[in-house]
Amino acid sequence: MDAVVARMMLLRDGSEHLRLKRVARAVLSPQRIQALEPSMRELAAELLPLDRPGDLDFVAEVAKEFPLRVLGKLLGIDESDLDMVLAGSDAITAIVSGLDHTVDPEIHRRARTLYEYALRLVRERREKSGEDGISALVRAADEEGLDDVDTASNLVMLIASGHQTMPGFLSISMHNALTSQGTSAFEVDRALAQVTPSRFVGRVATADIEVGGCRIRAGDKVLVLLAAANWRSNSSGKGARHLAFGYGRHRCAGAAMAELEGSVMFERMAEAVHAGARLVGTGLEWNGDANLPSLTKLPIRIARSTAPLSDR
Numbered sequence: 001m002d003a004v005v006a007r008m009m010l011l012r013d014g015s016e017h018l019r020l021k022r023v024a025r026a027v028l029s030p031q032r033i034q035a036l037e038p039s040m041r042e043l044a045a046e047l048l049p050l051d052r053p054g055d056l057d058f059v060a061e062v063a064k065e066f067p068l069r070v071l072g073k074l075l076g077i078d079e080s081d082l083d084m085v086l087a088g089s090d091a092i093t094a095i096v097s098g099l100d101h102t103v104d105p106e107i108h109r110r111a112r113t114l115y116e117y118a119l120r121l122v123r124e125r126r127e128k129s130g131e132d133g134i135s136a137l138v139r140a141a142d143e144e145g146l147d148d149v150d151t152a153s154n155l156v157m158l159i160a161s162g163h164q165t166m167p168g169f170l171s172i173s174m175h176n177a178l179t180s181q182g183t184s185a186f187e188v189d190r191a192l193a194q195v196t197p198s199r200f201v202g203r204v205a206t207a208d209i210e211v212g213g214c215r216i217r218a219g220d221k222v223l224v225l226l227a228a229a230n231w232r233s234n235s236s237g238k239g240a241r242h243l244a245f246g247y248g249r250h251r252c253a254g255a256a257m258a259e260l261e262g263s264v265m266f267e268r269m270a271e272a273v274h275a276g277a278r279l280v281g282t283g284l285e286w287n288g289d290a291n292l293p294s295l296t297k298l299p300i301r302i303a304r305s306t307a308p309l310s311d312r
């Protein structure tokens with residue numbers, strides 16, 4: 001899988017990176033994202049039902065499911081393939097992200113299954129193009145003259161980055177709302193600054209530079225702590241300015257989509273909190289990932305009584 005990972009835009013630079021980013025922008029255009037809003041709302045209501053009191057695991061049933069299914073709609077992936085896509089994307093993240101680099105063959109097998117699936121979709125959509133995101137990706141990739149390995153690798157990158165950060169963002173924000181902050185935890189910019197779902201990014205310095213009294217030499221590997229920058233902006237009271245999506249050329253290509261997903265889902269989560277949703281049991285568990293922290297379990301109880309605010 002290392003050859004596939006090496007083709008991903010996150011790890012490319014200069015004009016190669018720009019071509020790949022243009023292709024990603026064709027999929028994540030403002031029009032395509034905006035068109036998803038009604039189905040995001042439907043999905044949020046389906047996954048977090050307020051008229052059926054009962055217990056649910058917020059992480060498995062909402063925080064993971066919501067971004068995955070939205071991504072399926074954006075790209076035009078069959079719902080029946082989403083379990084395999086999720087397993088493959090978790091595997092890619094285990095290979096690419098954080099401080100660990102897994103050598104577990106089963107994880108590499110799952111990642112490869114996703115890559116081969118992506119390659120098949122790219123070829124199918126070239127034969128029979130439609131209005132879906134993968135067709136748009138293939139058209140843009142063909143215009144840029146990308147080969148299929150580049151196109152499929154970056155489709156995998158889009159899939160993995162499209163939902164790996166959202167579960168942590170949604171689950172930690174829900175936990176913050178239910179334990180201490182109430183619905184103020186659901187202001188998107190503030191929550192992004194506070195949670196920083198992707199805590200750091202890696203860079204290699206291309207020139208000697210001094211940052212905050214620290215001398216960095218060309219060639220040094222640098223871990224840039226976005227969470228630390230956001231901590232400063234939180235503590236200075238300027239929470240709306242944040243670096244949760246990174247900065248510069250590699251700034252998140254899906255930022256607008258993540259913001260829309262956050263605001264739609266947060267609205268529903270706020271309704272659940274207003275309607276009396278609460279934590280149950282002691283089932284809080286963390287994934288232990290230094291870069292992409294997330295709860296892996298968050299059991300909540302939807303209250304018996306009220307209809308959502310929007311229905312009153």
Ligand code: HEM
Binds near residue numbers: 161166196
């Ligand atoms: C709360 C949610 C999200 C957060 C916090 C987040 C954060 C980030 C960060 C920090 C980077 C920059 C990495 C770097 O500079 O090395 C990044 C890159 C990227 N993100 Fe996101 N992301 C989120 C959601 C999404 C979504 C929903 C998508 C797509 C559907 C997406 C697609 C991408 C892509 C393609 C890149 C690579 C950009 C490049 O290398 O130029 N992200 N993201």
